[in-house]
Amino acid sequence: MQHIENDPAYSGLTVNSGVAQPPVVNPYLKPRRRKPLPSASEMVEGILKGDVTTLSRAVTLVESLSPAHQAVAQEIIEKCLPYSGNSRRIGITGVPGAGKSTSIDVFGLHVLNKGGKLAVLAIDPSSERTKGSILGDKTRMEKLSTHPGAFIRPSPSAGSLGGVARKTRETIVLCEAAGYDNIFVETVGVGQSETAVHSMVDFFLLIQLAGTGDELQGIKRGIMEMADGIVINKADGDNIDRARLAQAQFRSALHLFPTPESGWSPEVLTYSGYYELGIPEVWDMIDRYFDFVKANGFFDRKRAGQARYWMYETIDEQLRNNFYRNPQVEQRLASLEQQVLSNTRSSFTAARDILDFYASLR
């Protein structure tokens, strides 16, 4: 795995768009030989052949903030779209310490041993702050990082959650077009990002540890109800009894929830990532889930709903950005917020005030 965004050859990524642009030259640096980027069509061709270097380059374009790169990236995505969709998209979450990396490593190897290819992506909007907190360190996935069938890509560097999620979703399209038939999307179980991941995967796996109440502080409320499967890690040695108890507790808790829309009753299993125990059982569950939702039509319904969701989510985010990033709006809003917080202005007249102001700006 190469971290292409840190590769100097890409630091000035130029696009062969047909329009010649004068390069920005720093006279104190020796000019670097720069491999020109292939055209969108050439890249699509490479992706469809499963060429990993081309795939990596395309993902780098997707993640680029440059409008020129974005334009090429969008062209590539549109062209890959008809070849996408043929994968199992699996979201994996769990608090730090639950053993996500080791688990993904062994789950991933199990999947690869059954044939096919695996892409491991991640969503962590905080990745700039805590550089390398998630998938940043490829040594965390020893087995997968050297496996020819695995493509590992860290979280796009920080931005709004919406932006990071969009890039990951677009990367899924490219990976699928390149023939990756299993996609893992990893996320940390502590923020808003689970909702984003949940909205782009078919199956949502929650990794838990034995423990109750305070020990689970880290995990966000509501995540348990999103899970299609809960797996309790570190069910080994002295810990087996605790893991089994946790399993019983989670099972009993899930009974109190209504059956999800999928009609699938989430299962609770125990395993050990470190000792590689119970891995096939976890994967059997996931296989059964896919059989189940493909048979009852939920699989397709969910995918269509997700595509629709991302369209509206993108629109809404942009509408908000246009508004909140307006410097005059920002300034006035700060003072209105103070009035609302001090109860001298109602939330609703404050909102009307700023909306009228915004309308007057245009």
Add this chain to the structure above:
Amino acid sequence: MQHIENDPAYSGLTVNSGVAQPPVVNPYLKPRRRKPLPSASEMVEGILKGDVTTLSRAVTLVESLSPAHQAVAQEIIEKCLPYSGNSRRIGITGVPGAGKSTSIDVFGLHVLNKGGKLAVLAIDPSSERTKGSILGDKTRMEKLSTHPGAFIRPSPSAGSLGGVARKTRETIVLCEAAGYDNIFVETVGVGQSETAVHSMVDFFLLIQLAGTGDELQGIKRGIMEMADGIVINKADGDNIDRARLAQAQFRSALHLFPTPESGWSPEVLTYSGYYELGIPEVWDMIDRYFDFVKANGFFDRKRAGQARYWMYETIDEQLRNNFYRNPQVEQRLASLEQQVLSNTRSSFTAARDILDFYASLR
């Protein structure tokens, strides 16, 4: 309780705004004698004196769709705002059949017997469709409906959830200014409205019945984690054992959730609304909650956060409305959505297309 919105005297509600406006006269109808509405200041005076008729009229203005009424309503709300906030706002939810009405009736009477006044409001965005489904029929609350200290108001008639919730939140301000020191906000536990109610109350009470899994189908996922207290109704006669079992199950499930931000561990109690058993215990729990969150500062933090939330929520809703209610946008969006659903267009380029189109309209 009068349903003023159905009172013919109010069907043409005119506002004494100082500006004379020619009335619209239908020559085939005899002119009705119409009591002119007092000015905003006069109404605020009446509200602060606790005059129920004035309060009802003001709420009717809040609920009115007429811009003239809305202007007066906003003036009244702003003037009442400094006198608001001195109540305990309690959200009450539960699936149909859980016995919400009977419970609110006995809980309400219990509260009133301790002194003070009680307003019972409701949020049910579907109320137009299922007229009278919630609080519509005052006979559902036998004891409260005849109690001089109770003010019962059905859900504002249908509209967007945001609109209905806004009106209820504004009504809370008016009720508090009128001296109601306990506010119940009832909602049905099946839709999006719980989130709205949760965002306007201090304490969120979930009424459950004994039963697991399929029997709880009706309740929305995620609601259990919003609850500050879960109370299991119909703990009487033959049903006591089942209710106690459910209590144990819910308690055990709650242990798997992290402690809420309030620091308060949600409690699970049993009671019988019909036989009026266990009512003081439920109320003691709520008293303890208020003592707890007032002592640790969460009460004020939550209220400030809610005021901020509603400001941003109102802004976002309006930004969306401006966009989605544009007829040209609506038309183009329908065709884009089809392309996204058929996987011929990515969610993101479809979003960009419609946003560019929207920008070109202005």
